[in-house]
Amino acid sequence: MNRETVQNDNDARLTRILKRVRRIELLTRGMVKEMLGGQYHSRFKGQGIEFDDFREYQPGDDVRFIDWNVTARMNDPFVRKYVEERELTVMICVDVSGSGDYGSQEDSKRERAAEIAAVFAFSAVQNQDKVGLTLFSDGIEHYLPARKGAAHALRILRDILNNEPKRHGTDLKPALDLALERIAHHALVIVVSDFITPDQSWEKSMRAVAAKHDVIAAQILDPREITLPDAGRVCLEDPETGEQFLVNTSHPAVRDQYEQRLAERQDALEHLLRRCGVERITVRTDEDYAPALKAYFRSRKRRKRG
Numbered sequence: 251m252n253r254e255t256v257q258n259d260n261d262a263r264l265t266r267i268l269k270r271v272r273r274i275e276l277l278t279r280g281m282v283k284e285m286l287g288g289q290y291h292s293r294f295k296g297q298g299i300e301f302d303d304f305r306e307y308q309p310g311d312d313v314r315f316i317d318w319n320v321t322a323r324m325n326d327p328f329v330r331k332y333v334e335e336r337e338l339t340v341m342i343c344v345d346v347s348g349s350g351d352y353g354s355q356e357d358s359k360r361e362r363a364a365e366i367a368a369v370f371a372f373s374a375v376q377n378q379d380k381v382g383l384t385l386f387s388d389g390i391e392h393y394l395p396a397r398k399g400a401a402h403a404l405r406i407l408r409d410i411l412n413n414e415p416k417r418h419g420t421d422l423k424p425a426l427d428l429a430l431e432r433i434a435h436h437a438l439v440i441v442v443s444d445f446i447t448p449d450q451s452w453e454k455s456m457r458a459v460a461a462k463h464d465v466i467a468a469q470i471l472d473p474r475e476i477t478l479p480d481a482g483r484v485c486l487e488d489p490e491t492g493e494q495f496l497v498n499t500s501h502p503a504v505r506d507q508y509e510q511r512l513a514e515r516q517d518a519l520e521h522l523l524r525r526c527g528v529e530r531i532t533v534r535t536d537e538d539y540a541p542a543l544k545a546y547f548r549s550r551k552r553r554k555r556g
Contacts, residue, residue, distance in 0.1 A: 278368040340381040345443030347387040348418035348489035354474040371403040388419035426455035
């Protein structure tokens with residue numbers, strides 16, 4: 251292959267990526283502006299507050315903020331006044347391992363992961379927050395420190411789509427350990443992955459990150475990973491190891507066993523995340539993800555009020 255051919259292939263690939271970036275930008279910006287921006291703000295803002303001063307109690311003030319020591323000294327009720335920490339750091343950790351390139355629908359899991367990342371990145375931009383990116387496989391593939399601004403959010407989106415990982419396996423531990431090491435203050439950490447991992451050795455790291463930060467696990471699934479189609483004898487290949495399997499999908503017992511094992515894996519993941527204090531958002535490549543995100547924000551808002 252000559253240099254001109256390679257350059258033409260690279261130019262064509264870049265054009266495709268830029269078109270995807272533009273499509274995702276338009277799609278997610280609109281959703282953030284119309285539906286999720288305010289919910290993001292009410293869910294995550296105010297997580298960090300610091301004491302500012304005392305002032306006299308006024309009707310309608312929350313009685314929980316009454317300072318009884320000052321009230322006793324002044325013979326009038328006084329409340330503690332707090333100021334909200336206006337700036338939040340958002341770190342988006344995206345799985346770019348081999349399984350993310352799979353897609354039986356129009357979009358691959360990597361492209362759907364980019365859309366989910368874009369929603370949080372543009373929400374952060376809208377609320378004047380800093381947002382950063384970690385791309386991982388079974389090691390760190392790329393790290394982009396958190397910064398503000400729409401241009402930085404677009405770079406995050408381009409980096410997710412343009413990255414060519416050096417490894418193909420999956421291990422969440424390096425990305426979680428990096429978040430724990432690099433982010434000093436309370437932050438929002440979003441882990442976007444299919445969570446197809448050979449083991450659960452990353453649980454300790456997830457627990458440590460969740461103890462310090464607010465963590466969301468966004469799981470990306472393809473429908474062909476959920477239900478095995480009746481397609482006769484097919485050769486399946488593990489995109490991360492290259493191992494191949496011959497499976498008779500026309501046999502009902504095979505399909506039932508597959509679904510049972512998937513259900514067990516999903517239950518194990520749910521229990522692990524619950525032990526760590528992390529909530530999961532499940533996103534499918536064949537469904538609109540907006541309802542899942544809106545349901546998450548609404549449920550967290552209700553619990554926050556409670």
